[in-house]
Amino acid sequence: MQKRNIGTLEVSPVGMGCMAFSHGYGQIPERSYSIEAIREAYDFGCTFFDTAEVYGDVLYYAGHNEQIVGEAVEPFRDEVVLATKLHLSDHEGDTDSQLETSIRAHLAKSLVNLRTDHVELYYLHRVNERIAVERVAAVMGKLIDEGLIGGWGLSQVGVPTIAAAQAVTPLAAVQNLYNMAERDCEAEVIPYLLEHNIGLVPFSPTASGLLTGKVTPQTKFAEKDDVRAWVPQLSGENLVANQPLIDLVSGFAERKGATAAQISMAWMLHKYPNVVPIPGSKNKGRIIENLGAWDVAFTDDEFAELERTLDATPVAGHRGIEESQGKGFRQKWEDQQQS
Numbered sequence: 001m002q003k004r005n006i007g008t009l010e011v012s013p014v015g016m017g018c019m020a021f022s023h024g025y026g027q028i029p030e031r032s033y034s035i036e037a038i039r040e041a042y043d044f045g046c047t048f049f050d051t052a053e054v055y056g057d058v059l060y061y062a063g064h065n066e067q068i069v070g071e072a073v074e075p076f077r078d079e080v081v082l083a084t085k086l087h088l089s090d091h092e093g094d095t096d097s098q099l100e101t102s103i104r105a106h107l108a109k110s111l112v113n114l115r116t117d118h119v120e121l122y123y124l125h126r127v128n129e130r131i132a133v134e135r136v137a138a139v140m141g142k143l144i145d146e147g148l149i150g151g152w153g154l155s156q157v158g159v160p161t162i163a164a165a166q167a168v169t170p171l172a173a174v175q176n177l178y179n180m181a182e183r184d185c186e187a188e189v190i191p192y193l194l195e196h197n198i199g200l201v202p203f204s205p206t207a208s209g210l211l212t213g214k215v216t217p218q219t220k221f222a223e224k225d226d227v228r229a230w231v232p233q234l235s236g237e238n239l240v241a242n243q244p245l246i247d248l249v250s251g252f253a254e255r256k257g258a259t260a261a262q263i264s265m266a267w268m269l270h271k272y273p274n275v276v277p278i279p280g281s282k283n284k285g286r287i288i289e290n291l292g293a294w295d296v297a298f299t300d301d302e303f304a305e306l307e308r309t310l311d312a313t314p315v316a317g318h319r320g321i322e323e324s325q326g327k328g329f330r331q332k333w334e335d336q337q338q339s
Contacts, residue, residue: 153171175201
């Protein structure tokens with residue numbers, strides 16, 4: 001396994017999204033099971049763990065996930081990279097001083113939850129259209145200078161937003177939706193990130209399970225707190241229409257002696273050097289399977305064949321890059337390019 005870089009942070013090629021231990025996929029495991037799962041992932045070689053202050057906010061309390069991750073990695077804290085995220089409400093950015101106070105308060109609470117005095121990567125979870133991202137970037141720069149965070153990032157953003165933030169305080173990472181079924185990032189985002197040495201951390205790298213082939217029209221999701229229930233590619237006619245994509249991934253998995261989930265992540269690892277996916281699962285076996293994607297290698301001919309077939313395979317249902325203030329930054333970005 002060769003390590004990868006997210007900005008200047010060195011991590012395992014596949015990380016671990018920890019949200020499922022607190023919410024998002026129905027009933028959560030016992031706390032002891034979740035802690036064991038994270039530690040087993042570390043033993044397997046994973047050094048990158050992703051959480052957020054709000055994970056647990058649906059059925060459990062905010063901070064629930066950070067506390068699990070903090071307890072789990074405490075014995076080997078200095079050997080791993082921790083990423084967490086903050087959410088800013090409208091009232092928290094009325095003035096610059098208030099914004100800085102609010103961000104520092106969010107971070108302080110996260111550090112307590114995570115049992116640490118710093119985090120390597122701190123994301124703005126979603127852009128708030130009432131709080132200019134440049135203002136957030138300025139505060140993040142101060143936190144970096146003070147050693148409270150190693151770097152910062154944005155989630156679900158396009159190039160105009162990224163560029164606006166980058167101009168104030170350079171970014172370490174962008175965490176966007178990216179997988180074989182959701183490839184919007186390839187047009188503009190990934191080229192920009194490569195040019196500026198910014199890592200891409202794809203969430204939902206198996207398209208919420210679509211690419212694994214384990215979701216069928218008969219699959220029933222939990223009535224409460226299961227994000228897959230509203231993923232458009234998994235619903236009704238779309239799931240049936242996406243069978244050719246599922247068959248494509250499964251076919252390559254059989255040829256390579258791998259699983260479909262591993263193929264879906266090996267594809268992006270082969271394609272871009274700055275990509276580090278963070279698959280999420282609450283099942284120990286599935287977690288180790290996902291991490292094993294870093295051992296799946298394509299020849300150039302195999303990858304070219306996969307790319308050609310993938311390009312020719314339509315996808316039904318689309319989520320895209322959902323950022324709240326994207327239109328404003330898009331216009332600003334286009335105006336800058338024309339000036």
